Structure formats: C-alpha cells, structure tokens
Amino acid sequence: MKMTMTQKILAAHAGKAFVKADELIMAKLDLVLGNDVTSPVAINEYNKACINTIFDRSKIALVMDHFTPNKDIKAAEQTKQVRDWAREKEIVNFFDVGDMGVEHALLPEKGLVVSGDLVIGADSHTCTYGALGAFSTGVGSTDMAAGMAYGKAWFKVPRAIKFNLFGKLNKWVSGKDVILHIIGMIGVDGALYKSMEFCGEGVKRLTMDDRFTICNMAIEAGAKNGIFPVDEKTLAYVRAHSKREPKIFTADDDAEYEQVYDIDLSKIKPTVAFPHLPSNTKTFDQIGDISIDQVVIGSCTNGRYSDFEIAASILKGKKVNKDVRVIVIPSTQKIYLDMMESGLTKIFIESGCIVSTPTCGPCLGGHMGILAKGERCVATTNRNFVGRMGHPESEVYLASPAVASTSAIFGKITSPDAI
Numbered sequence: 001m002k003m004t005m006t007q008k009i010l011a012a013h014a015g016k017a018f019v020k021a022d023e024l025i026m027a028k029l030d031l032v033l034g035n036d037v038t039s040p041v042a043i044n045e046y047n048k049a050c051i052n053t054i055f056d057r058s059k060i061a062l063v064m065d066h067f068t069p070n071k072d073i074k075a076a077e078q079t080k081q082v083r084d085w086a087r088e089k090e091i092v093n094f095f096d097v098g099d100m101g102v103e104h105a106l107l108p109e110k111g112l113v114v115s116g117d118l119v120i121g122a123d124s125h126t127c128t129y130g131a132l133g134a135f136s137t138g139v140g141s142t143d144m145a146a147g148m149a150y151g152k153a154w155f156k157v158p159r160a161i162k163f164n165l166f167g168k169l170n171k172w173v174s175g176k177d178v179i180l181h182i183i184g185m186i187g188v189d190g191a192l193y194k195s196m197e198f199c200g201e202g203v204k205r206l207t208m209d210d211r212f213t214i215c216n217m218a219i220e221a222g223a224k225n226g227i228f229p230v231d232e233k234t235l236a237y238v239r240a241h242s243k244r245e246p247k248i249f250t251a252d253d254d255a256e257y258e259q260v261y262d263i264d265l266s267k268i269k270p271t272v273a274f275p276h277l278p279s280n281t282k283t284f285d286q287i288g289d290i291s292i293d294q295v296v297i298g299s300c301t302n303g304r305y306s307d308f309e310i311a312a313s314i315l316k317g318k319k320v321n322k323d324v325r326v327i328v329i330p331s332t333q334k335i336y337l338d339m340m341e342s343g344l345t346k347i348f349i350e351s352g353c354i355v356s357t358p359t360c361g362p363c364l365g366g367h368m369g370i371l372a373k374g375e376r377c378v379a380t381t382n383r384n385f386v387g388r389m390g391h392p393e394s395e396v397y398l399a400s401p402a403v404a405s406t407s408a409i410f411g412k413i414t415s416p417d418a419i
Contacts, residue, residue, distance in 0.1 A: 001252050004160040005227055006195040008249040009135040013118045021159040021256070029059070030134075031112060032147040033121030035103055036064040036075070039082045041141035042122055046149060054089050055151030061093040061112055062086050063103035066360045068096070071367040101332030101358040104128040104216060104300035109332055114238045115230045116247025120147055125300050125382065127218045130227035131211035133234055133248065137225045158224040160195040161186075162257040165202030167266035172416040174310070175210030176302055176380065176400040179217040180271040182263065184281030192222035194258065197251065199229055202265045208237045209306045216301045217382050220278040270415055272378075273398035276386045284415040290397075294377040295320075295408040296389075297401050298329025298356070299363045302380035305335050311405040312344045314419055315351040321411030326353040327369045329361055353408075365389050371396075378407045 001018055003011065011019040013027035034042055039062050054060070062082055067075035079096070086094040093112060100106065104125050107113050115133035119126060122144040129136035139153065147153050163182065183190070196218045198211075206214075211228045218226030228234070230248045238246045269283040297303075297311050308330065320326045328348050330336040336358060339345045345355050362369030363381040371377055371390030376397065379389065384396035399407070402416040410418065 002254050002256055003252050004195060004197055004255045004257070005229065005249050005251045006135050006160060006197065006225060007157055008251070009116060009118060010155060010157055012249070019157045021157050023157045024154065025157060026152050026154050027118055029120060029147050029151050029153055030117040031059050031061060031119040032144060033061045033063070033103060033107065033119065033123065033126060034144050035066050035123055036068055036079050036082060037066045038122035038141050038144065040078045042144040042148065043081060043085050045142050045145040049145070051149045053149050055149060057090050058092040059151065060091050060148050061095070061107055062091055063095045063106055064097065064100050065102050065358070066364065067366050068100060068359055069357065099333060102300045102303055102360055105303055105331035105335070108132060108212070109241060109334060111242025111244065114242050114244045114246040115234060116249055120144065120153055124219045125216050127223065127225045128212055128216040128300060130215035130218065130225050131208060132238065133228060133230035133246070135225055135227065138219065156193070158193055158195045160197050160255070160257045161191050162260045163196060163198045164200040164260060164262045165198060165265055166200050166262070167202055167264045168205050169265050169268065172270055172402045173268055174400045174402065175206060175213035177268050177271045178210070178263070178265065179214045180273050180278065180281050180398065181268050183217065183221050183279050184271070184273070186221055188220060188277055188279045189222040191218065193224050196221065196223045196226040197257070198226065199251070202263070203228060204231060204233070205265065207306065208233055209304045212304070213301055217278065220382060270400065270403050272403060272413060273384055275384055275395040275397065278382070278384060278398060287413055290376065290413045292324060292378050292407055292412060293375040294369060294371065295324060295326045295404050296329065296362050296369055296377060296379040296381060297326070297404050298331060299360065299381040300331065301382045302401050303329055303331030303335070305338055307380065307401040308335070308339055308344050311401040312347040314402060314405040314416060315353070315409070316347050318351055318409050320352040320408040324408050324411050326408045327356060327362065328353045329356045329368070330358055332358055362389050378404045378413060380404050
C-alpha cells in the first residue's frame, strides 16, 4: 500500500484505507493538549466563535507548566482563566500546582497517550509522543480551540524521512546526543513538514527515555512529527502507565521516503549545540575552553528520572564549581518524589545544586534561572535561540545530562569522559 507508519495512523483516523503524501484530510483526535500560555488564546477563540460544545471532556488535557507556580500577575491571570474554564466545562484532565508537571513528560506518565493515537497540542514539542508510536504534533491555539469543540483537525499528510539506526551507544552517549547529531547533520529545516521515522535494529538498544528525547526535538529539525516503531519496550511502558489498549501500526515494506539516512549509533559522540541554533553542533574534539555561569538539568527533553540518575552518578561526592549555578528541575511530581525517596535529591543538594518544583521555568526564559547579559548556560533543554533563556546577549549550549553535570563540576563545557 506504500504507506509509512505516520500515514497509516492518519488514514485510520480519517476513516480512509489509504492516504498519500501532501493529501489534505480531516482526522479524528484522541487528545487535545494546551498549557497555561497557549490555552488562554484557544479559550478566547473558542468563546469568540460562540461555541458551546466539548467533543469529549476526558480527551482534553490542560497542563499549567510554563509559568507555574505563577511568576507574576499576568501569569496568575492566565492560569486563573484556564482554571475557571476547565471547571466550567468539567475538563477531566486539568493539571495545576500540586499535580502538574511539564506537559510532555506528564501525559505519557499519566497514560493519556498510547500507541496509535492521534494527538494535537498547542505546543511545538507535542511531537514527543511519537516515542510511543503515536502521531502527535504541535498546532496553533485556533486549531486547539476547534479540536476541543469538535474532536477533529485538518492535516496535510507529511512526506517522510527514514532514519535507519544500527549499532549501540557508547558510555555517556544518550538519545540527546543522537538527535543533536541528526539535527547537526540535516539542519533546522532538514525535515521541514516531514515525518521523521526511526527504525532499524538499533532502536531496540534505545531506552524509552532516549526515544522521548529524540522525538521531542524532531521539531528542531522542522519536522511535523517524529515516530518510533512499537516494540516490547513500548508496550511495557504503555501497560505500566495506561489501561487503554494500544494500536500498532507498521510501515509498509514499500513505503515511500524522500530520503533515507543510516545512523551508526556506535559512532556518535557526546555532542553540544552551540548558540544560537540546535544545528550548530560540535563534539569535544572541536570544543575549546568555554567557561559557564549556569547549568539547567530538566525540561520536557531531559527531565525524566533516568536523566537525573545519570547526573547524580557524576555529581555524587563532588561539588559544583563555585562560579556555577546549577538548577535541577524534575518534570513531574512523581519524578520529584522518586528522586527524594532514592536519595538523588540529597546528592544534588549536597553537591551545591538547587532542586525546583516541576516547571518549564528557564527553558523558555520564563523564570527560575533567567540569564543576564554575557552569561552562558549549559542546558538539557531543546532550544538555544537568541534570548531564549534571558538576555539577548546571553548564550545557551544544549547538551545531555552527562555533559551538563560534568560541566557544572569543572565550570566549563567538559566531556563526561573527564570524570
């Protein structure tokens, strides 16, 4: 039938036996997502259109994560608007202070997304859920409003790029290094409005957290979505987190791809994206002596428990450099609690870090770690654009938790091989 995995999911949700690249379709949605920044815009559009319907109160998720706990009056008013609307419309999955988390870590953890789903979210990193074998993509707040009302959205079926993964990652190399390597290779528009489809025998050697990280940053290559095949690791994750039955879609053997890249995982090295693009990547044989002022370990990209295990394994028994501020941000309350119970939080505090409540915080220049003019930060986040984390003359270097924690100790961008 010549369909990719993404195309099969879209066809099923459009009620069609076959779709082709560039075709316009209307498809049914399994989940509509918004946060404290994008939901108020969607609610305003919803109200302006005089809509009164909600397609399914259990299939809308509103997560207060970007400026929460509220950093100022405007943030408080935005959150209150969403809170009041969610209460009025009896939205089941509304997550506020106390049970919220960074949305793209929280929803899989809560079992709200499973394999085969079609998800839209008014946040560009909604593409994260492709790790579960779902089609998920970011949309504008107007599309979010229509989705909440009618449970449908228009799509142009994306063309696809195939990434054939083989080999095995070396020590200190993770999914973050894989996706930075790929973005450095194809550029920030290398997959523009295309589906990045990952396959090959190397997939089985990637953890679910590796896959979440890789799909999370598909948008940084311009992609419409990123997606992994469903295997036993996927199904084990879904069974552990959701009571819903996953649906498995597989690409046809004769599926059409615009390009095919072979990626040898064993050749990927710890990688850093220099300012001011995720594609400006370098490995440590190309990196000189670059001092830093701050480290951020967290975000929807690398704020999961395994990320903190890696960071803590490096920081344990050591002190962060006296000139470096280190901010650790678990992505959900459950991760925060697990870190406390396992002793990771103690390791971070004793090494000189601070541990924050779950929030997007500094990733988007929101709060909890804004940079001043001339300051440099190594961050496990996903974007390093001009002014992304504060002053337009500050700099953000994207890296893995291993690189970030090692750099915190040495006070400069440093390979974890130095430990």
